[in-house]
Amino acid sequence: MSSSSDRTPSNPRTTRIFDSLAVLQQEAADAFCAAVEETLENKDRFCVSLSGGSTPKGLYQQLASRDLPWDRIHWFWGDERNVPHDDADSNTKMVREALLQPASVPEQNVHPVEVNVEDPASAAMKYEQTLRGFFPEQPFPAWDLVLLGMGDDAHTASLFPETAALSEDERWFVENWVEKFEGYRYTLSPPAINSGERIWFLISGESKREALKNVWSGERNTDQFPSQLIYPTRWYLTQDVAS
Numbered sequence: 001m002s003s004s005s006d007r008t009p010s011n012p013r014t015t016r017i018f019d020s021l022a023v024l025q026q027e028a029a030d031a032f033c034a035a036v037e038e039t040l041e042n043k044d045r046f047c048v049s050l051s052g053g054s055t056p057k058g059l060y061q062q063l064a065s066r067d068l069p070w071d072r073i074h075w076f077w078g079d080e081r082n083v084p085h086d087d088a089d090s091n092t093k094m095v096r097e098a099l100l101q102p103a104s105v106p107e108q109n110v111h112p113v114e115v116n117v118e119d120p121a122s123a124a125m126k127y128e129q130t131l132r133g134f135f136p137e138q139p140f141p142a143w144d145l146v147l148l149g150m151g152d153d154a155h156t157a158s159l160f161p162e163t164a165a166l167s168e169d170e171r172w173f174v175e176n177w178v179e180k181f182e183g184y185r186y187t188l189s190p191p192a193i194n195s196g197e198r199i200w201f202l203i204s205g206e207s208k209r210e211a212l213k214n215v216w217s218g219e220r221n222t223d224q225f226p227s228q229l230i231y232p233t234r235w236y237l238t239q240d241v242a243s
């Protein structure tokens with residue numbers, strides 16, 4: 001696994017390009033299972049931070065049919081929308097339906113953000129306490145894996161361009177006002193993503209091509225291209241976004 005020292009926003013050595021999203025999701029599911037097996041050789045649990053959005057959904061659906069040590073994997077969310085868990089926009093709802101329910105994942109292994117629509121700041125602080133309880137004595141969460149997507153505006157998690165969370169370097173998990181939604185999101189801060197042992201971007205769709213080009217080879221402008229703040233260990237891309 002690459003060390004953080006040789007991580008750069010664009011690291012061609014760790015980029016894999018696929019002809020289709022389905023193949024990308026299949027390969028990512030294979031890699032997920034391998035990462036779990038490798039981790040559990042010398043740790044008692046595997047902690048993963050999940051991405052929302054449509055790209056990883058097929059990965060989650062693939063995982064539901066794999067033979068995984070479900071009692072030793074703990075599922076967290078890297079970001080969440082400020083909506084109840086039964087709302088169509090909820091990342092918790094999407095993951096529950098795609099993976100957690102079909103695989104009958106033990107409830108004690110599932111750690112959703114307890115959204116508080118009226119008081120997002122307290123919900124973010126509460127989730128940070130949950131994370132700190134899982135990773136005591138750590139400067140930031142010691143994820144075994146962080147899964148990330150990227151939007152066509154180069155956001156990742158809920159680190160959107162020109163938002164306050166981009167400059168958060170102490171808190172692990174924050175509420176983040178996003179003007180274009182006229183609402184709050186919840187997100188891991190950049191250092192709380194970069195602390196992952198494995199950090200994988202899964203990106204698909206021609207609409208992301210320009211954003212990826214800016215993240216990889218544009219000027220360094222993290223306010224405009226927030227994904228530049230992240231130092232991933234792997235990029236899983238479909239051909240339409242990589243070309």
Ligand code: 6PG
Pocket residue numbers: 051052053054055056079080081091148149150151155156157158
């Ligand atoms: C979210 C995600 C977000 C997502 C990107 C890409 O809550 O929406 O965490 O960062 O990964 O918006 O979404 P798609 O995979 O649907 O393109």
